[in-house]
Amino acid sequence: MKNALITGITGQDGAYLARLLLDKGYQVFGTYRRLSTPNFWRLQYLGIFDRIHLIPADMVDAASIISAVNISQPDEIYHLAAQSFVGASFAQPVSAGDITGLGVARILEAIRESSREIKFYQASTSELYGNGNSPPQSETTPFNPCSPYSAAKLYGYWLTVIYRQAYGIFACNGILFNHESPVRGLDFVTRKISNSVAKIALGLQDRVALGNLEARRDWGYAPEYVESMWLMLQQPRPDDYVIATGETHSVRDFAQKAFAAAGLDWEEHVDVDQKFLRLLDVECLQGDPSKAKRLLGWEPAVKFDDLVDIMVKEDMHRWQRCLAGEAFPWDAPSYPSDARILTRAIGE
Numbered sequence: 001m002k003n004a005l006i007t008g009i010t011g012q013d014g015a016y017l018a019r020l021l022l023d024k025g026y027q028v029f030g031t032y033r034r035l036s037t038p039n040f041w042r043l044q045y046l047g048i049f050d051r052i053h054l055i056p057a058d059m060v061d062a063a064s065i066i067s068a069v070n071i072s073q074p075d076e077i078y079h080l081a082a083q084s085f086v087g088a089s090f091a092q093p094v095s096a097g098d099i100t101g102l103g104v105a106r107i108l109e110a111i112r113e114s115s116r117e118i119k120f121y122q123a124s125t126s127e128l129y130g131n132g133n134s135p136p137q138s139e140t141t142p143f144n145p146c147s148p149y150s151a152a153k154l155y156g157y158w159l160t161v162i163y164r165q166a167y168g169i170f171a172c173n174g175i176l177f178n179h180e181s182p183v184r185g186l187d188f189v190t191r192k193i194s195n196s197v198a199k200i201a202l203g204l205q206d207r208v209a210l211g212n213l214e215a216r217r218d219w220g221y222a223p224e225y226v227e228s229m230w231l232m233l234q235q236p237r238p239d240d241y242v243i244a245t246g247e248t249h250s251v252r253d254f255a256q257k258a259f260a261a262a263g264l265d266w267e268e269h270v271d272v273d274q275k276f277l278r279l280l281d282v283e284c285l286q287g288d289p290s291k292a293k294r295l296l297g298w299e300p301a302v303k304f305d306d307l308v309d310i311m312v313k314e315d316m317h318r319w320q321r322c323l324a325g326e327a328f329p330w331d332a333p334s335y336p337s338d339a340r341i342l343t344r345a346i347g348e
């Protein structure tokens with residue numbers, strides 16, 4: 001039986017990847033942060049919470065990362081932990097660098113010191129491309145990061161390449177384009193929309209405020225994307241791969257389609273609020289996944305329309321269950337209205 005260590009197992013990808021690896025017969029270990037309130041709802045929601053070994057560790061604490069590697073004795077490490085919300089990285093640029101950038105150095109050093117046989121997956125991102133590159137973006141497109149988040153990820157990307165070349169570690173970058181699901185964090189625009197659509201359809205809310213409606217993303221389905229992570233570590237040689245659908249759609253398209261899925265007209269319910277505009281935003285991401293198709297045999301089945309339907313249906317279903325008095329692990333009921341989350345002074 002193989003051992004896998006997943007950092008960030010409490011997040012969207014961590015939970016889906018844990019389920020995939022359990023299904024493949026792995027013994028799965030995952031790191032989590034000690035918080036004042038437990039944060040295991042995704043693992044519970046997917047029905048795998050009791051099958052995972054949990055190790056407390058923080059990406060800013062090298063000792064805890066070394067312990068996690070020693071305890072789990074992994075054959076493969078999937079490094080997913082990060083402060084992953086681009087918007088927040090402008091407000092917390094130093095911790096973005098520490099957690100998301102230097103965290104990669106800490107874990108690669110732990111591998112170098114303990115066993116160079118451990119295979120390593122780094123959660124790289126399409127945010128690395130930033131602006132100024134005409135789509136589609138591939139493995140050879142130059143990087144041009146536009147946020148503290150993507151600057152930190154750029155460091156992690158290159159460190160992964162450097163440890164592969166300098167120490168011969170089997171280290172891969174998955175350059176994943178946006179991928180979403182019903183367990184996506186509520187901060188991100190797709191889930192913010194699907195959750196709002198469900199609440200509006202059920203009379204629990206009237207309007208939702210968004211920022212840049214023209215931004216375009218290549219949105220795929222997270223359970224399919226975690227499969228590519230595993231595939232990368234099963235190849236004869238380590239390499240870097242773009243994972244994407246090859247399509248691009250705007251935030252406006254997403255809102256329109258999501259409201260329509262609930263029989264609503266998006267223009268009657270969506271406001272644009274400056275508060276959600278980023279200081280710098282990536283305008284258009286569209287990936288070219290042909291290398292992954294050719295070498296990994298990976299191809300996405302769920303495209304934009306199906307993704308929107310899956311997310312809206314699941315949020316509708318959960319709010320209906322909640323209104324019927326059912327209790328189940330879920331994030332939305334305890335999330336504040338984002339009108340009450342301030343990133344600038346009131347009126348600024």
Ligand code: NAP
Nearest residue numbers: 008010011012013058059080081082084123125176178179
């Ligand atoms: P996510 O849901 O935000 O999960 C992030 C995970 O990192 C959570 O488990 C979180 O723990 C953990 N974490 C945050 N700060 C930490 C710290 N200081 N120490 C230890 N753990 C910490 O993100 P995701 O969507 O699953 O993404 C997984 C990875 O892929 C991230 O690195 C992200 O940047 C990258 N990525 C994501 C996408 C995408 O579209 N989803 C695309 C490209 C790359 P808590 O639960 O305690 O917060």
Ligand code: GDD
Nearest residue numbers: 084086125126127177178187188189190210211212215276
């Ligand atoms: N979050 C959010 N909230 N974004 C909004 C909103 C809003 O109300 N209104 C418009 N947007 C726009 C953002 O400005 C951005 O252009 C786009 O919607 C997508 O934003 P997010 O869903 O927050 O995702 P992201 O593209 O910034 O980052 C995600 O994908 C990256 C891969 O490209 C994250 O998962 C990153 O961790 C990941 O690396």
